[in-house]
Amino acid sequence: MTVASHSNVQSLYTDHCGWLRALLYRRLGCRDTAADLSQDVFVRLLLKPAGTSPREPRAFLASIAHGLVVDHHRRRAVEQAWRETLAVLPAENQPSPEEYWEIVDALARLDALLEHLRPRARTVFLMAKLDGLTYPAIAERLSVSLSTVEKDMALALRHCYRVLMGG
Amino acid sequence: MNRHDDLPPAIIEAAIHWSVTMASGTADAAQRRDYQHWLDADERHRRAAERLGAIDDEVRGARRAGLPVTDTLDHLQRRRRRRRGLGGGLLVLVLVAVGLVGGDVSRLSRDYVTGTGEQQRLRLPGGTRVVLNADTALDVLAGEGRPTLRLHAGEILVDSEAAAVADKPRVVTDDGRLDALGTRFQVSVGGSGTGLTVLQGRVAVHAAGGEPLGEVRPGRGWRLADGTLAPGTTGLRAGSWEDGVVEARDAPLAEVLKALGHYRAGWLGYDQAVAGLKVTGVFQLNDTDAALDAIAQSLPVRVVHRTRWWVRVEKK
Structure with missing residues (x-):
């Protein structure tokens, strides 16, 4: 494996940038976003530690692009849900613009982390870690036993561990 | 990492x-x-x-006091679940098939929807708690004044004891509207009209046309249908599903099977000949096979399993 070199990425960029942009345009239906994300694909490549001479460069680029498209859609969905939820708050309780976008980022990360986790385990995890509820309080609120809360919490931790370790 | x-x-x-x-x-x-x-x-x-x-x-990074971050994630999940219901290939086929049998395809686009074996809890602004039984569809309109709950299908348990008078909820169904007056009550729709059981306090009932039909107090079940309010009970303890059981006292077998069916994948049917048999007992919703076995032992019926998903209770 070679270490990522600037020239490697440069040649990938020269050969495939137009193709990648067209691919992303088909997925997103927006030229500007497609251009932005195709740039991001090559930025990711520059940041990768090793092995950027793939035998199938287009399949490789497409798989990175796919991940970015998923993230993009997720962020948009999170932002919309956040905007709609805030709409009912009075003006004095609204977050600052900076805080607004920080939380969009944080919620998008959290949403990705908890994707595919069972609904009740997700709820338990969020109640404990985000709302700071104790396990007995969660058990009471969900009308389940303390041992169910503990099992769900263990399930959630196992899930998060695997996701964060890339397994 | x-x-x-x-x-x-x-x-x-x-x-x-x-x-x-x-x-x-x-x-x-x-x-x-x-x-x-x-x-x-x-x-x-x-x-x-x-x-x-x-x-x-x-x-x-997402922990922020005073900002509704958890609500945002819940909102996002609900919307996804709805969209998945509308666009998810095989899942859509199954849901539509179930919807057709149940006569209610419209529940795919509701605010809160529970599937088979699912319950969901909500807390409304003002402090009212709502629990959705399985196979339930509910819209929540919480703007100015009383929160309004539009029950499209299934069954809910409402506890508005903690809510101030101005925040007491109103439940609306095809058959009329039910205004909580400091109270805990269960509402169900489906079959013939709207079922109402008050567990605590009072509920004021109006017909769909708006005419007042009186106030209901604890003690017995009522049925609102065709503009009239009449005593009517299923024989099942209201809200027992929230505790994970069906508690039946002289209940028609058909009602017990209907309640169990919301906690079982597949089809659970019965002969008309056995529908009116009276059942008394407590059955676990998380093990409906055991519940069916218990019923078969205490009544002159047999449970026919054609497949794991197709079960019919017949006369012995």
Whole structure:
């Protein structure tokens, strides 16, 4: 494996940038976003530690692009849900613009982390870690036993561990 | 975290166990000491615990007092579930098939929808708690004044005891509207009209046309249909499903089977000849097979399993 070199990425960029942009345009239906994300694909490549001479460069680029498209859609969905939820708050309780976008980022990360986790385990995890509820309080609120809360919490931790370790 | 998991699964599991025990709020001094020993016993134990701690770093950025971050994530999940219902290939086929049998395809686009075996809890502005039974569809309109709950299908349990008078909810169905007056009550729709059982306090009932039909108090079940309110009971204890059981006292077998059917994948049918048999007992919703066995032992019926998904209760 070679270490990522600037020239490697440069040649990938020269050969495939137009193709990648067209691919992303088909997925997103927006030229500007497609251009932005195709740039991001090559930025990711520059940041990768090793092995950027793939035998199938287009399949490789497409798989990175796919991940970015998923993230993009997720962020948009999170932002919309956040905007709609805030709409009912009075003006004095609204977050600052900076805080607004920080939380969009944080919620998008959290949403990705908890994707595919069972609904009740997700709820338990969020109640404990985000709302700071104790396990007995969660058990009471969900009308389940303390041992169910503990099992769900263990399930959630196992899930998060695997996701964060890339397994 | 790095991308290579070099720790044995057994150590990760032990670290998860300890993390849950320590966070549960029930750990005593001896357990805390044992945890410290475990951490000190092996450098890898400490590393596993640190990695689990990194999960908190992911959550920390979203922790904001006073801002509805959890509500946002819930809202997002609900919308996804709805969209998945509308666009998810095989799942759509199954849901539509179930919807056709149940006569209610429209429930795919509701605010809150529970599927088979699911319950959901809501807390409305003002402090009212609502629990959705399985196979239920509910819209919540919470703007100015009373929150309004539009029940399209299924069954809900409403507890508005903690809510101020101005925040007491109103439940609307095809058959009329039910205004809570400081109270805990159950509403169900389906079959013939709207069922109402008040557990505490009073509920004022209006027909769909707006004419007042009176106030209902605890004591018995009522049925609102075709502009009239009449006594009517299923023989099932209202809200027993919230405790994970069907509690029947001289209930028609058909009602018990209907209640169990919401907690069972597949089709649960019965002969008309057995529909009116009276059942008394407490049946677990998380083991409907055992409930059917118990019914078969106490009544002159047999349970025919054609497949795992197709079950019919017939006369013996």
